[in-house]
Amino acid sequence: MELRAAEPTARLHPGDQRAETVAEAFLVRLRQRGVDRLFVNSGTDFAPLVEAYARRHESELDLPDVVVCAHENVAVSMAHGSYLGDGRVQAVMLHTSVGTANAVCAVFNAARSRVPILLTAGRTPLYEHSRLGARDAGIHWAQEMFDQAGMLRELVAWDYELRDGAHVTDVVDRALDVACTEPRGPVYLTLPREVLAGPVPGAEARPAPARPAPPHPDPTAVARLADLLAGARFPVIVTADAGADPDAVALLDELCRRFGIAVVEHGQRHVSLPADHPLHAGYAVDAVLGEADVLCVLDLDVPWIPGNAAPRDDAVVVQCGPDPHFSRYPVRTHRADLSITTTSAALLGALASALDARSVDPARADRLAARVSGWRGRRARVLEAEAVADGPITKAALNAALAQVRPPDAVVVNEYWASAELLASTLPGTWFGTPPAGGLGWGLPAALGLQMARPDATVIAAVGDGAYLFANPAACHHAMAMHGLPVLTIVCTNAHWGAVQGSTLRMYPVGHTATGGGLSPLAQLGPVPDFAAYAEASGGLGLRVDRRAQLGPALEQAMRTVRHERRPALVDVRCV
Known part of the structure; x- marks a missing residue:
């Protein structure tokens, strides 16, 4: 579409x-x-x-x-x-x-x-x-x-x-x-x-002005990037948002297959490359920074965390996008050896034409495909390990269970626990991740808007208990009932803000929080409400799951409810 x-x-x-x-x-x-x-x-x-x-x-x-x-x-x-x-x-x-x-x-x-x-x-x-x-x-x-x-x-x-x-x-x-x-x-x-x-004035409205054409990449800059990519041993495109334009997905797919370029969807917010593409290098840029000799950052604000990792000193870093240096951010100092102002689709189309005129090692695609496929093995091992009968529910177990029941065309709106790697979306427009600003309370109402725009789709909101509470859940379920929006909401309920606790432990790995043996009061959310009751109060299905053995059947029942009864459903999953 x-x-x-x-x-x-x-x-x-x-x-x-x-x-x-x-x-x-x-x-x-x-x-x-x-x-x-x-x-x-x-x-x-x-x-x-x-x-x-x-x-x-x-x-x-x-x-x-x-x-x-x-x-x-x-x-x-x-x-x-x-x-x-x-x-x-x-x-x-x-x-x-x-x-x-x-x-x-x-x-x-x-x-x-x-x-x-x-x-x-x-x-x-x-x-x-x-x-x-x-x-x-x-x-x-x-x-x-x-x-x-x-x-x-x-x-x-x-x-x-x-x-x-x-x-x-x-x-x-x-x-x-x-x-x-x-x-x-x-x-x-x-x-x-x-x-x-006031009354309408008598003057007639003028025709609407034509909208400006999107920015097109400078031909000299495209030629320079094409030279770099053609001569590279390990070229990588890293992106999170190229797939915001559906036309860019097919262009990126073809470019990588024809010219042997790997792609990392780092912090994925859209499907930019199908997960089953042979040159898909996974979802963590750190895995390739040690080898990439040309790193093309395509419409991504934070391609790496400067304090944790960085491209090789001898690598060439190219920043591309409508605003490649993200000028509205007060500070952003990621390396840029070449910058190109462009949309993703315009750049990818121009690059394909430029690379056609250059000699590219025909064996590079197969070599890179073998090198970057390791994440698929990790995914398979995790899914297999989590397919156990009972026990506490981890986020990995929840992802594995959702992977079993999710139709390939179902849309996931993720605000917390859904794993891009474990769910491995293959169709454009079926994955939407948390916005860069991270303002909590976005995921569930965004899923409602998506459901309104695509009434025949199966839309899944994957949220944590904090994100769910911030979304004003009573107002969200009220909107589902008022506007007929059969969204499946899956709440990973662990009664704490993992981001708060995790950021503290990263800053103070041997500090008092780390050695105290418990959860900081500033990260606690308990006692959490009965989230299933929110759904039931507005005419939806509400389920609560405490044990892993209940998880699969509950998700299957909820999926049937939204797909066949066209009624909202919520599964409150008590996780560790």
């Missing part, structure tokens, strides 16, 4: 659909620009929008479908997941300053993942009286901020306030075009209530 950001349709004028208010013109323009869903968490600032939807029986306006969400993190993360599912830019409407504040963590995830979302929010009414939409509740004074957009200005690519309805379509066009221009990302538009309530 091709995933593309939505392009404008032929109908370009709100006047063509008899919009009477700026709110109606705003909504019509969203639909005209291909925005089919508006994820909302409503407030008093929504009155003109509420009225616009109520008037549809009379106006017959074509407006985006409303997706009600009971928390702002759920709304923005669902929009994030929907974009991952169908490649179409999404829109969210938040409630003034307080709603924006609740959404900042989710916006952080979208920004670092370069996901285009039009974030809109009301703002406290501008006037105290004498205008339709002026302040009419006590809360309208306390909620106003001097700079509401300042909360997320560092994270968005653009922010603005709609000051007059005369240019509502121009502002929507500008917002969507900036969001979808590489490097993509969220944008933020505030909508005063008085402006939304």
Whole structure:
């Protein structure tokens, strides 16, 4: 399936659909620009929008479908997941300053993942009286901020306030075009209530502007990289996000087969190369850094941890991507002997053409395939070792059990325990990993958005108990019931924050935490709730598993529930 950001349709004028208010013109323009869903968490600032939807029986306006969400993190993360599912830019409407504040963590995830979302929010009414939409509740004074957009200005690519309805379509066009221009990302538009309530100006909207073509790699730089790859003994491409563009997956597959280049999916966030590809070198870059003489970093922010490992001194490191040095990161000093500004698909296509004109050792592909296949043996040994009848449930055991019941085309949204290596996805668009920013609470609502974008897919949210709690689970299960989203949620429940404890032990391997013999109070989550009850309270199936012998049957029952009954299911797995 091709995933593309939505392009404008032929109908370009709100006047063509008899919009009477700026709110109606705003909504019509969203639909005209291909925005089919508006994820909302409503407030008093929504009155003109509420009225616009109520008037549809009379106006017959074509407006985006409303997706009600009971928390702002759920709304923005669902929009994030929907974009991952169908490649179409999404829109969210938040409630003034307080709603924006609740959404900042989710916006952080979208920004670092370069996901285009039009974030809109009301703002406290501008006037105290004498205008339709002026302040009419006590809360309208306390909620106003001097700079509401300042909360997320560092994270968005653009922010603005709609000051007059005369240019509502121009502002929507500008917002969507900036969001979808590489490097993509969220944008933020505030909508005063008085402006939304105003009449539509008489001027017709102009046709939507053409979006800029994506960056194409410099031919001289491509030639230099092709020379390096052609002459290398052990060339490696390392990536986590190249597969965000489905076209790049087939291009990378062909490039590696034809010219003998290994690929590491380090910190995999998308399927960039099928796991069964002979030149797939696994999921840990450290395994190849000692041998790689040309390391091409393809759209990856942290290709190695500088304090733990580094490329060879005599290796050539090439950084490639829409923003190859990740300029929005305050510090990033990874080596770059050559940098190329490009999309993944554009670079891979240009490289294939350039390598066609060069001599490449025909035996290199087979030699590298034998050298990088070791991770497959490790995977097989782990899966075999974990196929035991009973005992405590480890994360490896949970992965092994899921590998047994997961259909090849099922989509995994991972926020904690799912192992890219053990699950070894082969189909593009079937694996989505935690965003680089790591804002907890993303995985479950992102899975809901993906399910909405792909209604026929089997979608699995693999989360830990901390990530599940941060996701506002009651709001997530409410959304599943309201919008008919049969997501399978698997919670690895170990009653602690492993990242907190683990980071402490890495810093202080022989410190008091390490020698104390217990879990730090700062890493404890117990006692954890009965997570299965959340699913049951909203009409889903809820199961709890305490022993390994129960795991397989529980996952099979849950899988049948989501695939055949089309009903949500949750399996609360008590892990060690």
